[in-house]
Amino acid sequence: MDRSEIIVELIQKYSSPPNLGETLFRLTEGSYSTGPPWTVKQFMEVTEQRNIQCIVAYYENQLIGYAILSVLPPEAELYLIVVDKKFKKQGIATLLFERINSYLEHVQVDSLFLEVRKSNEAAINLYQKNKFEKIGERKNYYSHPREDARVMIKKIERRKEQGLSTDTRDFMKRVRILAIETSCDETSVAVIEDGEKILSNVVASQIKSHQRFGGIVPEIASRHHVEQITLIAQEALNEANLSIENIDAVAVTEGPGLVGALLIGISAAKAIAFAHGLPLIPVNHIAGHIYANQLVRPLTFPLLALVVSGGHTELVLMQKDGDYHIIGETRDDAAGEAYDKIGRVIGVPYPGGKHIDEMAQKGEDTFHFPRGMMKENNYDFSFSGLKSSFINRVHNAEQKGEELNKEDLAASFQASVVDVLVSKTIRAAKEYGVKEIVLAGGVAANRGLRNSLSKAVEEQLENTSLAIPPLALCGDNAAMIGAAAYVEYKTQHFVDYSLNAKPGLELS
């Protein structure tokens, strides 16, 4: 037998052979002197269960061995490990154990248990060889014939996720998260694999319905979400080429955002989770914006995130996944909010940020607006002074019948915002010695900011990289929610159906 021809793999539930239970039963029939421990029906039922994983060994397309595990982190139990009679004593069981080990290392399991008949010396030897130790006995655990069980345990060392070989990654079970985002005016559903790969990301914008009001009307937003959410969820699954059975968890934005809008996403997520027995993961919208960058490449810690959106402007220090420490934030308007307000004054459609950015490319900083809190020795921001200067300048000109160059106005406004954001970010990055700066939020789409920050990092920081999300992931979308949710999935941070919207939720 050519050992290099043996394939040992974790069965993917969504692509498992339809008669898996029966195949496993047949193989087991010939291997147990006492007959298979389960009936065909039991094999079929067990392999269908969500917490059950099967690892199989093939040789020349024939199933020659398998292991069935129940995995409920931080513990797992080995139900069965079986090798075809014809292939015994050839190290197949050891290969299966190696695969079990490398799988468990990555799913936050630290102990693997098993029970074995006390008289089954061959099996006990095999387990001991594979580093299992006896921890106890169960009296009369087995029937036909009645016998005690020996309980054994193997400690699994957790491995760092970084630096995995592709082989190990391929072997790990892929985790698919269905993510929902409805915090403001975008109805979005995405399917994300292992927190980093976008299988689909459907975003339905309602902005046209709000534009004539010059801002988001909460009632209209909720109504649109209700109409859209089911269709968008189905579209996200279709686009990912998956059905709900292939999904491992449902994630949803719990806040911050508009309460009515959030509630639609949360209700949909709960319904899907309940109907399909899936775990439910709440996600902070701002964490989502930060993790949008993980969809491009893995984050490097410690990192400093500059979060700039319609509702937030803050500098967030992160030592590790899911660990947020706000070192500075806006004392009044958020950067995006300031853009949208001055956009209204010079008559561009809502939201003004994108239009001002485009105009700014064609103008120059001739107005020299103030740089709010630029010189102050902290990491807070203020944009209301800038906004007032801008509005006063425009109104004064109107009163005098003076014509101002709108492109220069836009460029001057943008220069002030970008100067402050970039200089405080660079200063904080130096002080905290971060390895990476991450740009996040709707305003991350701003060309002036992207260019200035890239230049400043290149010129002023030697050992710090910069992550900027692609334009499609800067605005609100569910892909980023799925990416952030994966952090919670790995630590099994699930919640029950009492989950509620938290409009003022802060990063913690």
Ligand code: KG4
């Ligand atoms: O993150 P986001 O989509 O929604 C919130 O969570 O708030 O951010 C929306 C904000 C709006 O204020 C919008 O004007 C701003 O991002 N924005 C921009 C640009 N694109 C979007 N601001 C400046 N320049 C842009 N290119």
Ligand code: ZN
């Ligand atoms: Zn946002």
